Amino acid sequence: MQKLDRFDFSQTYLRHGYKELTIPADRGSGFAIEKNALHIWPRRSFMMIALPNFDGSFTCTLFWPFEGANSFAAIQSKKELSRFFTEQFPDALPLMPNLAQEFFENPTGSMVTVRCEPWHCFDRAVLFGDACHAVVPFYGQGMNAAFEDVLVFAELMDQWGRDWGKLFREYEQLRKPNTDALANLAIENFVEMRDRTGSRRFRLKKKSEKFLGRWLRGWYIPLYTMVSFTRTPYAEAVRRARRQDALVAAGAFVVAVLLVTLLTAILHNFLWHC
Numbered sequence: 001m002q003k004l005d006r007f008d009f010s011q012t013y014l015r016h017g018y019k020e021l022t023i024p025a026d027r028g029s030g031f032a033i034e035k036n037a038l039h040i041w042p043r044r045s046f047m048m049i050a051l052p053n054f055d056g057s058f059t060c061t062l063f064w065p066f067e068g069a070n071s072f073a074a075i076q077s078k079k080e081l082s083r084f085f086t087e088q089f090p091d092a093l094p095l096m097p098n099l100a101q102e103f104f105e106n107p108t109g110s111m112v113t114v115r116c117e118p119w120h121c122f123d124r125a126v127l128f129g130d131a132c133h134a135v136v137p138f139y140g141q142g143m144n145a146a147f148e149d150v151l152v153f154a155e156l157m158d159q160w161g162r163d164w165g166k167l168f169r170e171y172e173q174l175r176k177p178n179t180d181a182l183a184n185l186a187i188e189n190f191v192e193m194r195d196r197t198g199s200r201r202f203r204l205k206k207k208s209e210k211f212l213g214r215w216l217r218g219w220y221i222p223l224y225t226m227v228s229f230t231r232t233p234y235a236e237a238v239r240r241a242r243r244q245d246a247l248v249a250a251g252a253f254v255v256a257v258l259l260v261t262l263l264t265a266i267l268h269n270f271l272w273h274c
């Protein structure tokens with residue numbers, strides 16, 4: 001397809017790579033750290049995360065630039081590795097007995113965003129999944145997006161039967177805006193996870209989103225919830241989240257103005273009676 005006329009294609013690599021490491025199961029209590037959590041060590045320009053496995057171990061993933069002074073390339077010896085982990089992840093280090101072996105033996109993976117158009121050719125072949133819309137892994141939705149492709153395609157097959165030309169075009173029209181939206185969300189979430197999760201303001205924002213989600217159930221749904229736990233198409237989820245945020249900001253402004261007016265009136269009344 002890449003050799004055909006008028007086929008658009010782009011692949012964009014992150015300058016970060018990733019390496020998988022392990023926190024083994026704790027012999028006494030099973031999980032060495034809280035199991036019902038996504039652990040993030042945000043370090044602004046890089047980060048490490050840990051996700052639990054059924055056997056009590058955690059798969060840690062270190063996302064770090066490939067090149068530069070602070071990068072995978074800069075670590076060449078066990079001593080340098082130990083110094084880096086002691087400085088950056090002192091709480092994780094004692095839980096990673098196989099760190100050096102895994103660090104030097106496991107491959108450093110790359111992360112790419114793929115976009116292309118059209119997703120089909122000659123009404124005979126059509127693309128699904130990463131082949132047409134690989135995304136970086138920070139929203140945990142790459143595989144889900146591929147499954148959604150199949151689901152939408154199956155629903156269209158019920159509608160159009162084997163009119164492949166029509167089916168392929170309709171399928172791409174329905175899916176591409178959503179996978180484009182997901183590609184952007186995934187890149188934005190990388191910046192959010194590594195840079196903002198460490199800030200108090202960010203955590204307060206997340207807590208208030210959760211609170212609003214509960215308080216205004218059905219009306220306000222946090223973006224992450226819409227993307228991860230509903231079938232709201234990704235592009236629609238982004239649009240809805242923007243609308244919600246604008247309404248919440250407007251509501252907060254009105255409440256603030258009302259409060260100031262009320263306080264001024266009370267103060268005025270109080271001073272008048274004095």
Ligand SMILES: Cc1cc2nc3c(=O)[nH]c(=O)nc-3n(C[C@H](O)[C@H](O)[C@H](O)COP(=O)(O)OP(=O)(O)OC[C@H]3O[C@@H](n4cnc5c(N)ncnc54)[C@H](O)[C@@H]3O)c2cc1C
Nearest residue numbers: 018109128129130131135137139140141142143144145146
């Ligand atoms: C680090 C990382 C973490 C991720 N985490 C998540 C997550 O938490 N949640 C999530 O939903 N997604 C996640 N993903 C994304 C997910 O893995 C992919 O989106 C998903 O595997 C895509 O499935 P696919 O079938 O389209 O492609 P692939 O899984 O890449 O399958 C394509 C297959 O085709 C084979 N192949 C290639 N060329 C040929 C050929 N010429 N002939 C025959 N076979 C061929 C390949 O060997 C491969 O087996 C993650 C990805 C990465 C890299």
